[in-house]
Amino acid sequence: MSDDLGAVGERAALARIIPRLRRAQALLGPGDDAALLAAPDGRVLLSTDAMIEGPDFRRAWSTPYELGWKAMATNLADIAAMGGRPTGLLVALAAPERTSVAELEAIADGMAAACDALAPGVGVVGGDLTRAPILSLSVTVTGSLDGRSPVLRSGARPGDLVAYSGRLGLAAAALRLLFAVGEEDASGIAALRRGRPELLREQLAPSPPIRDGVRAAEAGATAMLDVSDGLLLDASRIAGASRVALDLDGAALERLAAEVVAALPADEEDAPRPGRHEALALVLGGGEDHGLLATFPDEPPAGFLRLGVVREGLPAVLIDGAPVDPTGWDSFAPS
Ligand SMILES: Nc1ncnc2c1ncn2[C@@H]1O[C@H](COP(=O)(O)OP(=O)(O)O)[C@@H](O)[C@H]1O
Ligand SMILES: Cc1ncc(C[n+]2csc(CCOP(=O)(O)OP(=O)(O)O)c2C)c(N)n1
Ligand SMILES: [Mg+2]
Structure with a gap:
């Protein structure tokens, strides 16, 4: 039987992807209408970055695992760049219906491995899976400053x-x-x-x-x-x-x-x-x-x-x- 998204369907595909994502330090992870994260600091860093087949990557060059890894790495870097500690990620995945669910599993494995390597304890807390003519991974990341001030682009001083x-x-x-x-x-x-x-x-x-x-x-x-x-x-x-x-x-x-x-x-x-x-x-x-x-x-x-x-x-x-x-x-x- 075909393993394509078109044959397997959204719900069964998600049932195969979600268990592969690390259980993040989330109060509520994937599965409900929204995830729930603690924010003991009282403030949340937020950033988002999309990777689109064509301008951002080519299927001939990147494995699905690498795409998942890179989508995590680039988003985690934006939290780090504020002086923050990443706390969670949301992933909106769009794929053609001929994409095999095994490829989406490999994307999820790359995401989990990147989180383990770059921000241990952090993981994907939710997302979306939808159909599109090309593959795209849109990621949103949250972070905590743990009481510190954010490091902005505007604070450099002569002599630094x-x-x-x-x-x-x-x-x-x-x-x-x-x-x-x-x-x-x-x-x-x-x-x-x-x-x-x-x-x-x-x-x-x-x-x-x-x-x-x-x-x-x-x-x-x-x-x-x-x-x-x-x-x-x-x-x-x-x-x-x-x-x-x-x-x-x-x-x-x-x-x-x-x-x-x-x-x-x-x-x-x-x-x-x-x-x-x-x-x-x-x-x-x-x-x-x-x-x-x-x-x-x-x-x-x-x-x-x-x-x-x-x-x-x-x-x-x-x-x-x-x-x-x-x-x-x-x-x-x-x-
Ligand atoms: N479509 C958009 N709507 C609102 N803000 C946006 C949009 N695209 C980019 N920005 C904001 O513009 C700034 C520069 O974006 P970008 O160059 O993507 O940042 P970075 O290089 O750090 O990823 C960021 O603060 C980003 O949040
Ligand atoms: C197939 C392909 N073409 C071109 C590039 C080059 N490229 C794509 S995005 C990018 C820069 C960063 O991308 P952007 O989404 O603007 O990141 P942001 O500044 O928002 O963090 C570069 C150099 C690439 N990686 N792959
Ligand atoms: Mg940045």
Whole structure:
């Protein structure tokens, strides 16, 4: 018998998916009209982020497990970026009726594994399953500040240090390889997966440093965000909100670019190894690393790499004192 959603039906599919999700620390999890979460802090952090087949992922490149993982990781990072601790997630899944329920089970397994790895004790507390012409995963995440103040984009002050926790440029470097192979060449994709599993994971199932959000807040971070659209563009958001200039250290950025070069294959015919210049562009504007960019009045906590200093002046991003164009991802930019 067919395992397609169209044959199995919504209710039976949910009965197979829900048990695979971790029992979160929720007062009431999936199964009723709404979930119930405790909010001892009296306030709730809330964020939402969707992943759409086509602009955000390709079925030929991502396994269902990886899609579930990434949907969790990117949403958890937004709570971390406020200095918060994630407390629960809601997942609205839309899929074509020819999707097999086994694929949805694998998505759920990826979600559970990502929560276990990145935010232990947190899980999916509810969601929605509906039909659509393409696959999409819309996730909403809640978080707690546990009495602390939120770390906004607007708090950076001249004299603060700029620091970053996470990877930079690798998610974009992996995407560049995938685009070079394309969606039709299944054996090429398989070879890439075999050859560069760690690099591909940075794009397909990333592990942003979720716990470092609370650590940064406790260390007195004055501003913070997760780098989703590219370092320069996201740095310019802190600069704009804080009305300061972020002056990045060119030598530190060059070292990160060297790591990107080292992570890429040297002998790929379709995608020749990028030079330092192209690797630097991936570090500066690649996006999707979801590491935490923060400013600190004192030494950043362990795990954060010093990337520059905050200076007085018009909102801008500088490298070694020279203004740069804040390039990065825009979902509506012409491709
Ligand atoms: N459709 C929308 N309606 C209301 N607010 C939105 C919408 N889309 C984005 N926002 C808000 O605009 C801000 C920037 O969004 P986004 O770039 O997606 O943030 P992030 O990069 O942190 O995920 C966020 O505060 C977000 O909540
Ligand atoms: C097939 C495919 N094309 C393009 C990209 C690149 N891409 C998709 S979303 C994105 C940036 C972040 O996405 P967005 O939904 O804007 O995240 P947010 O800023 O809201 O956190 C990038 C670089 C991709 N990952 N996969
Ligand atoms: Mg964010």
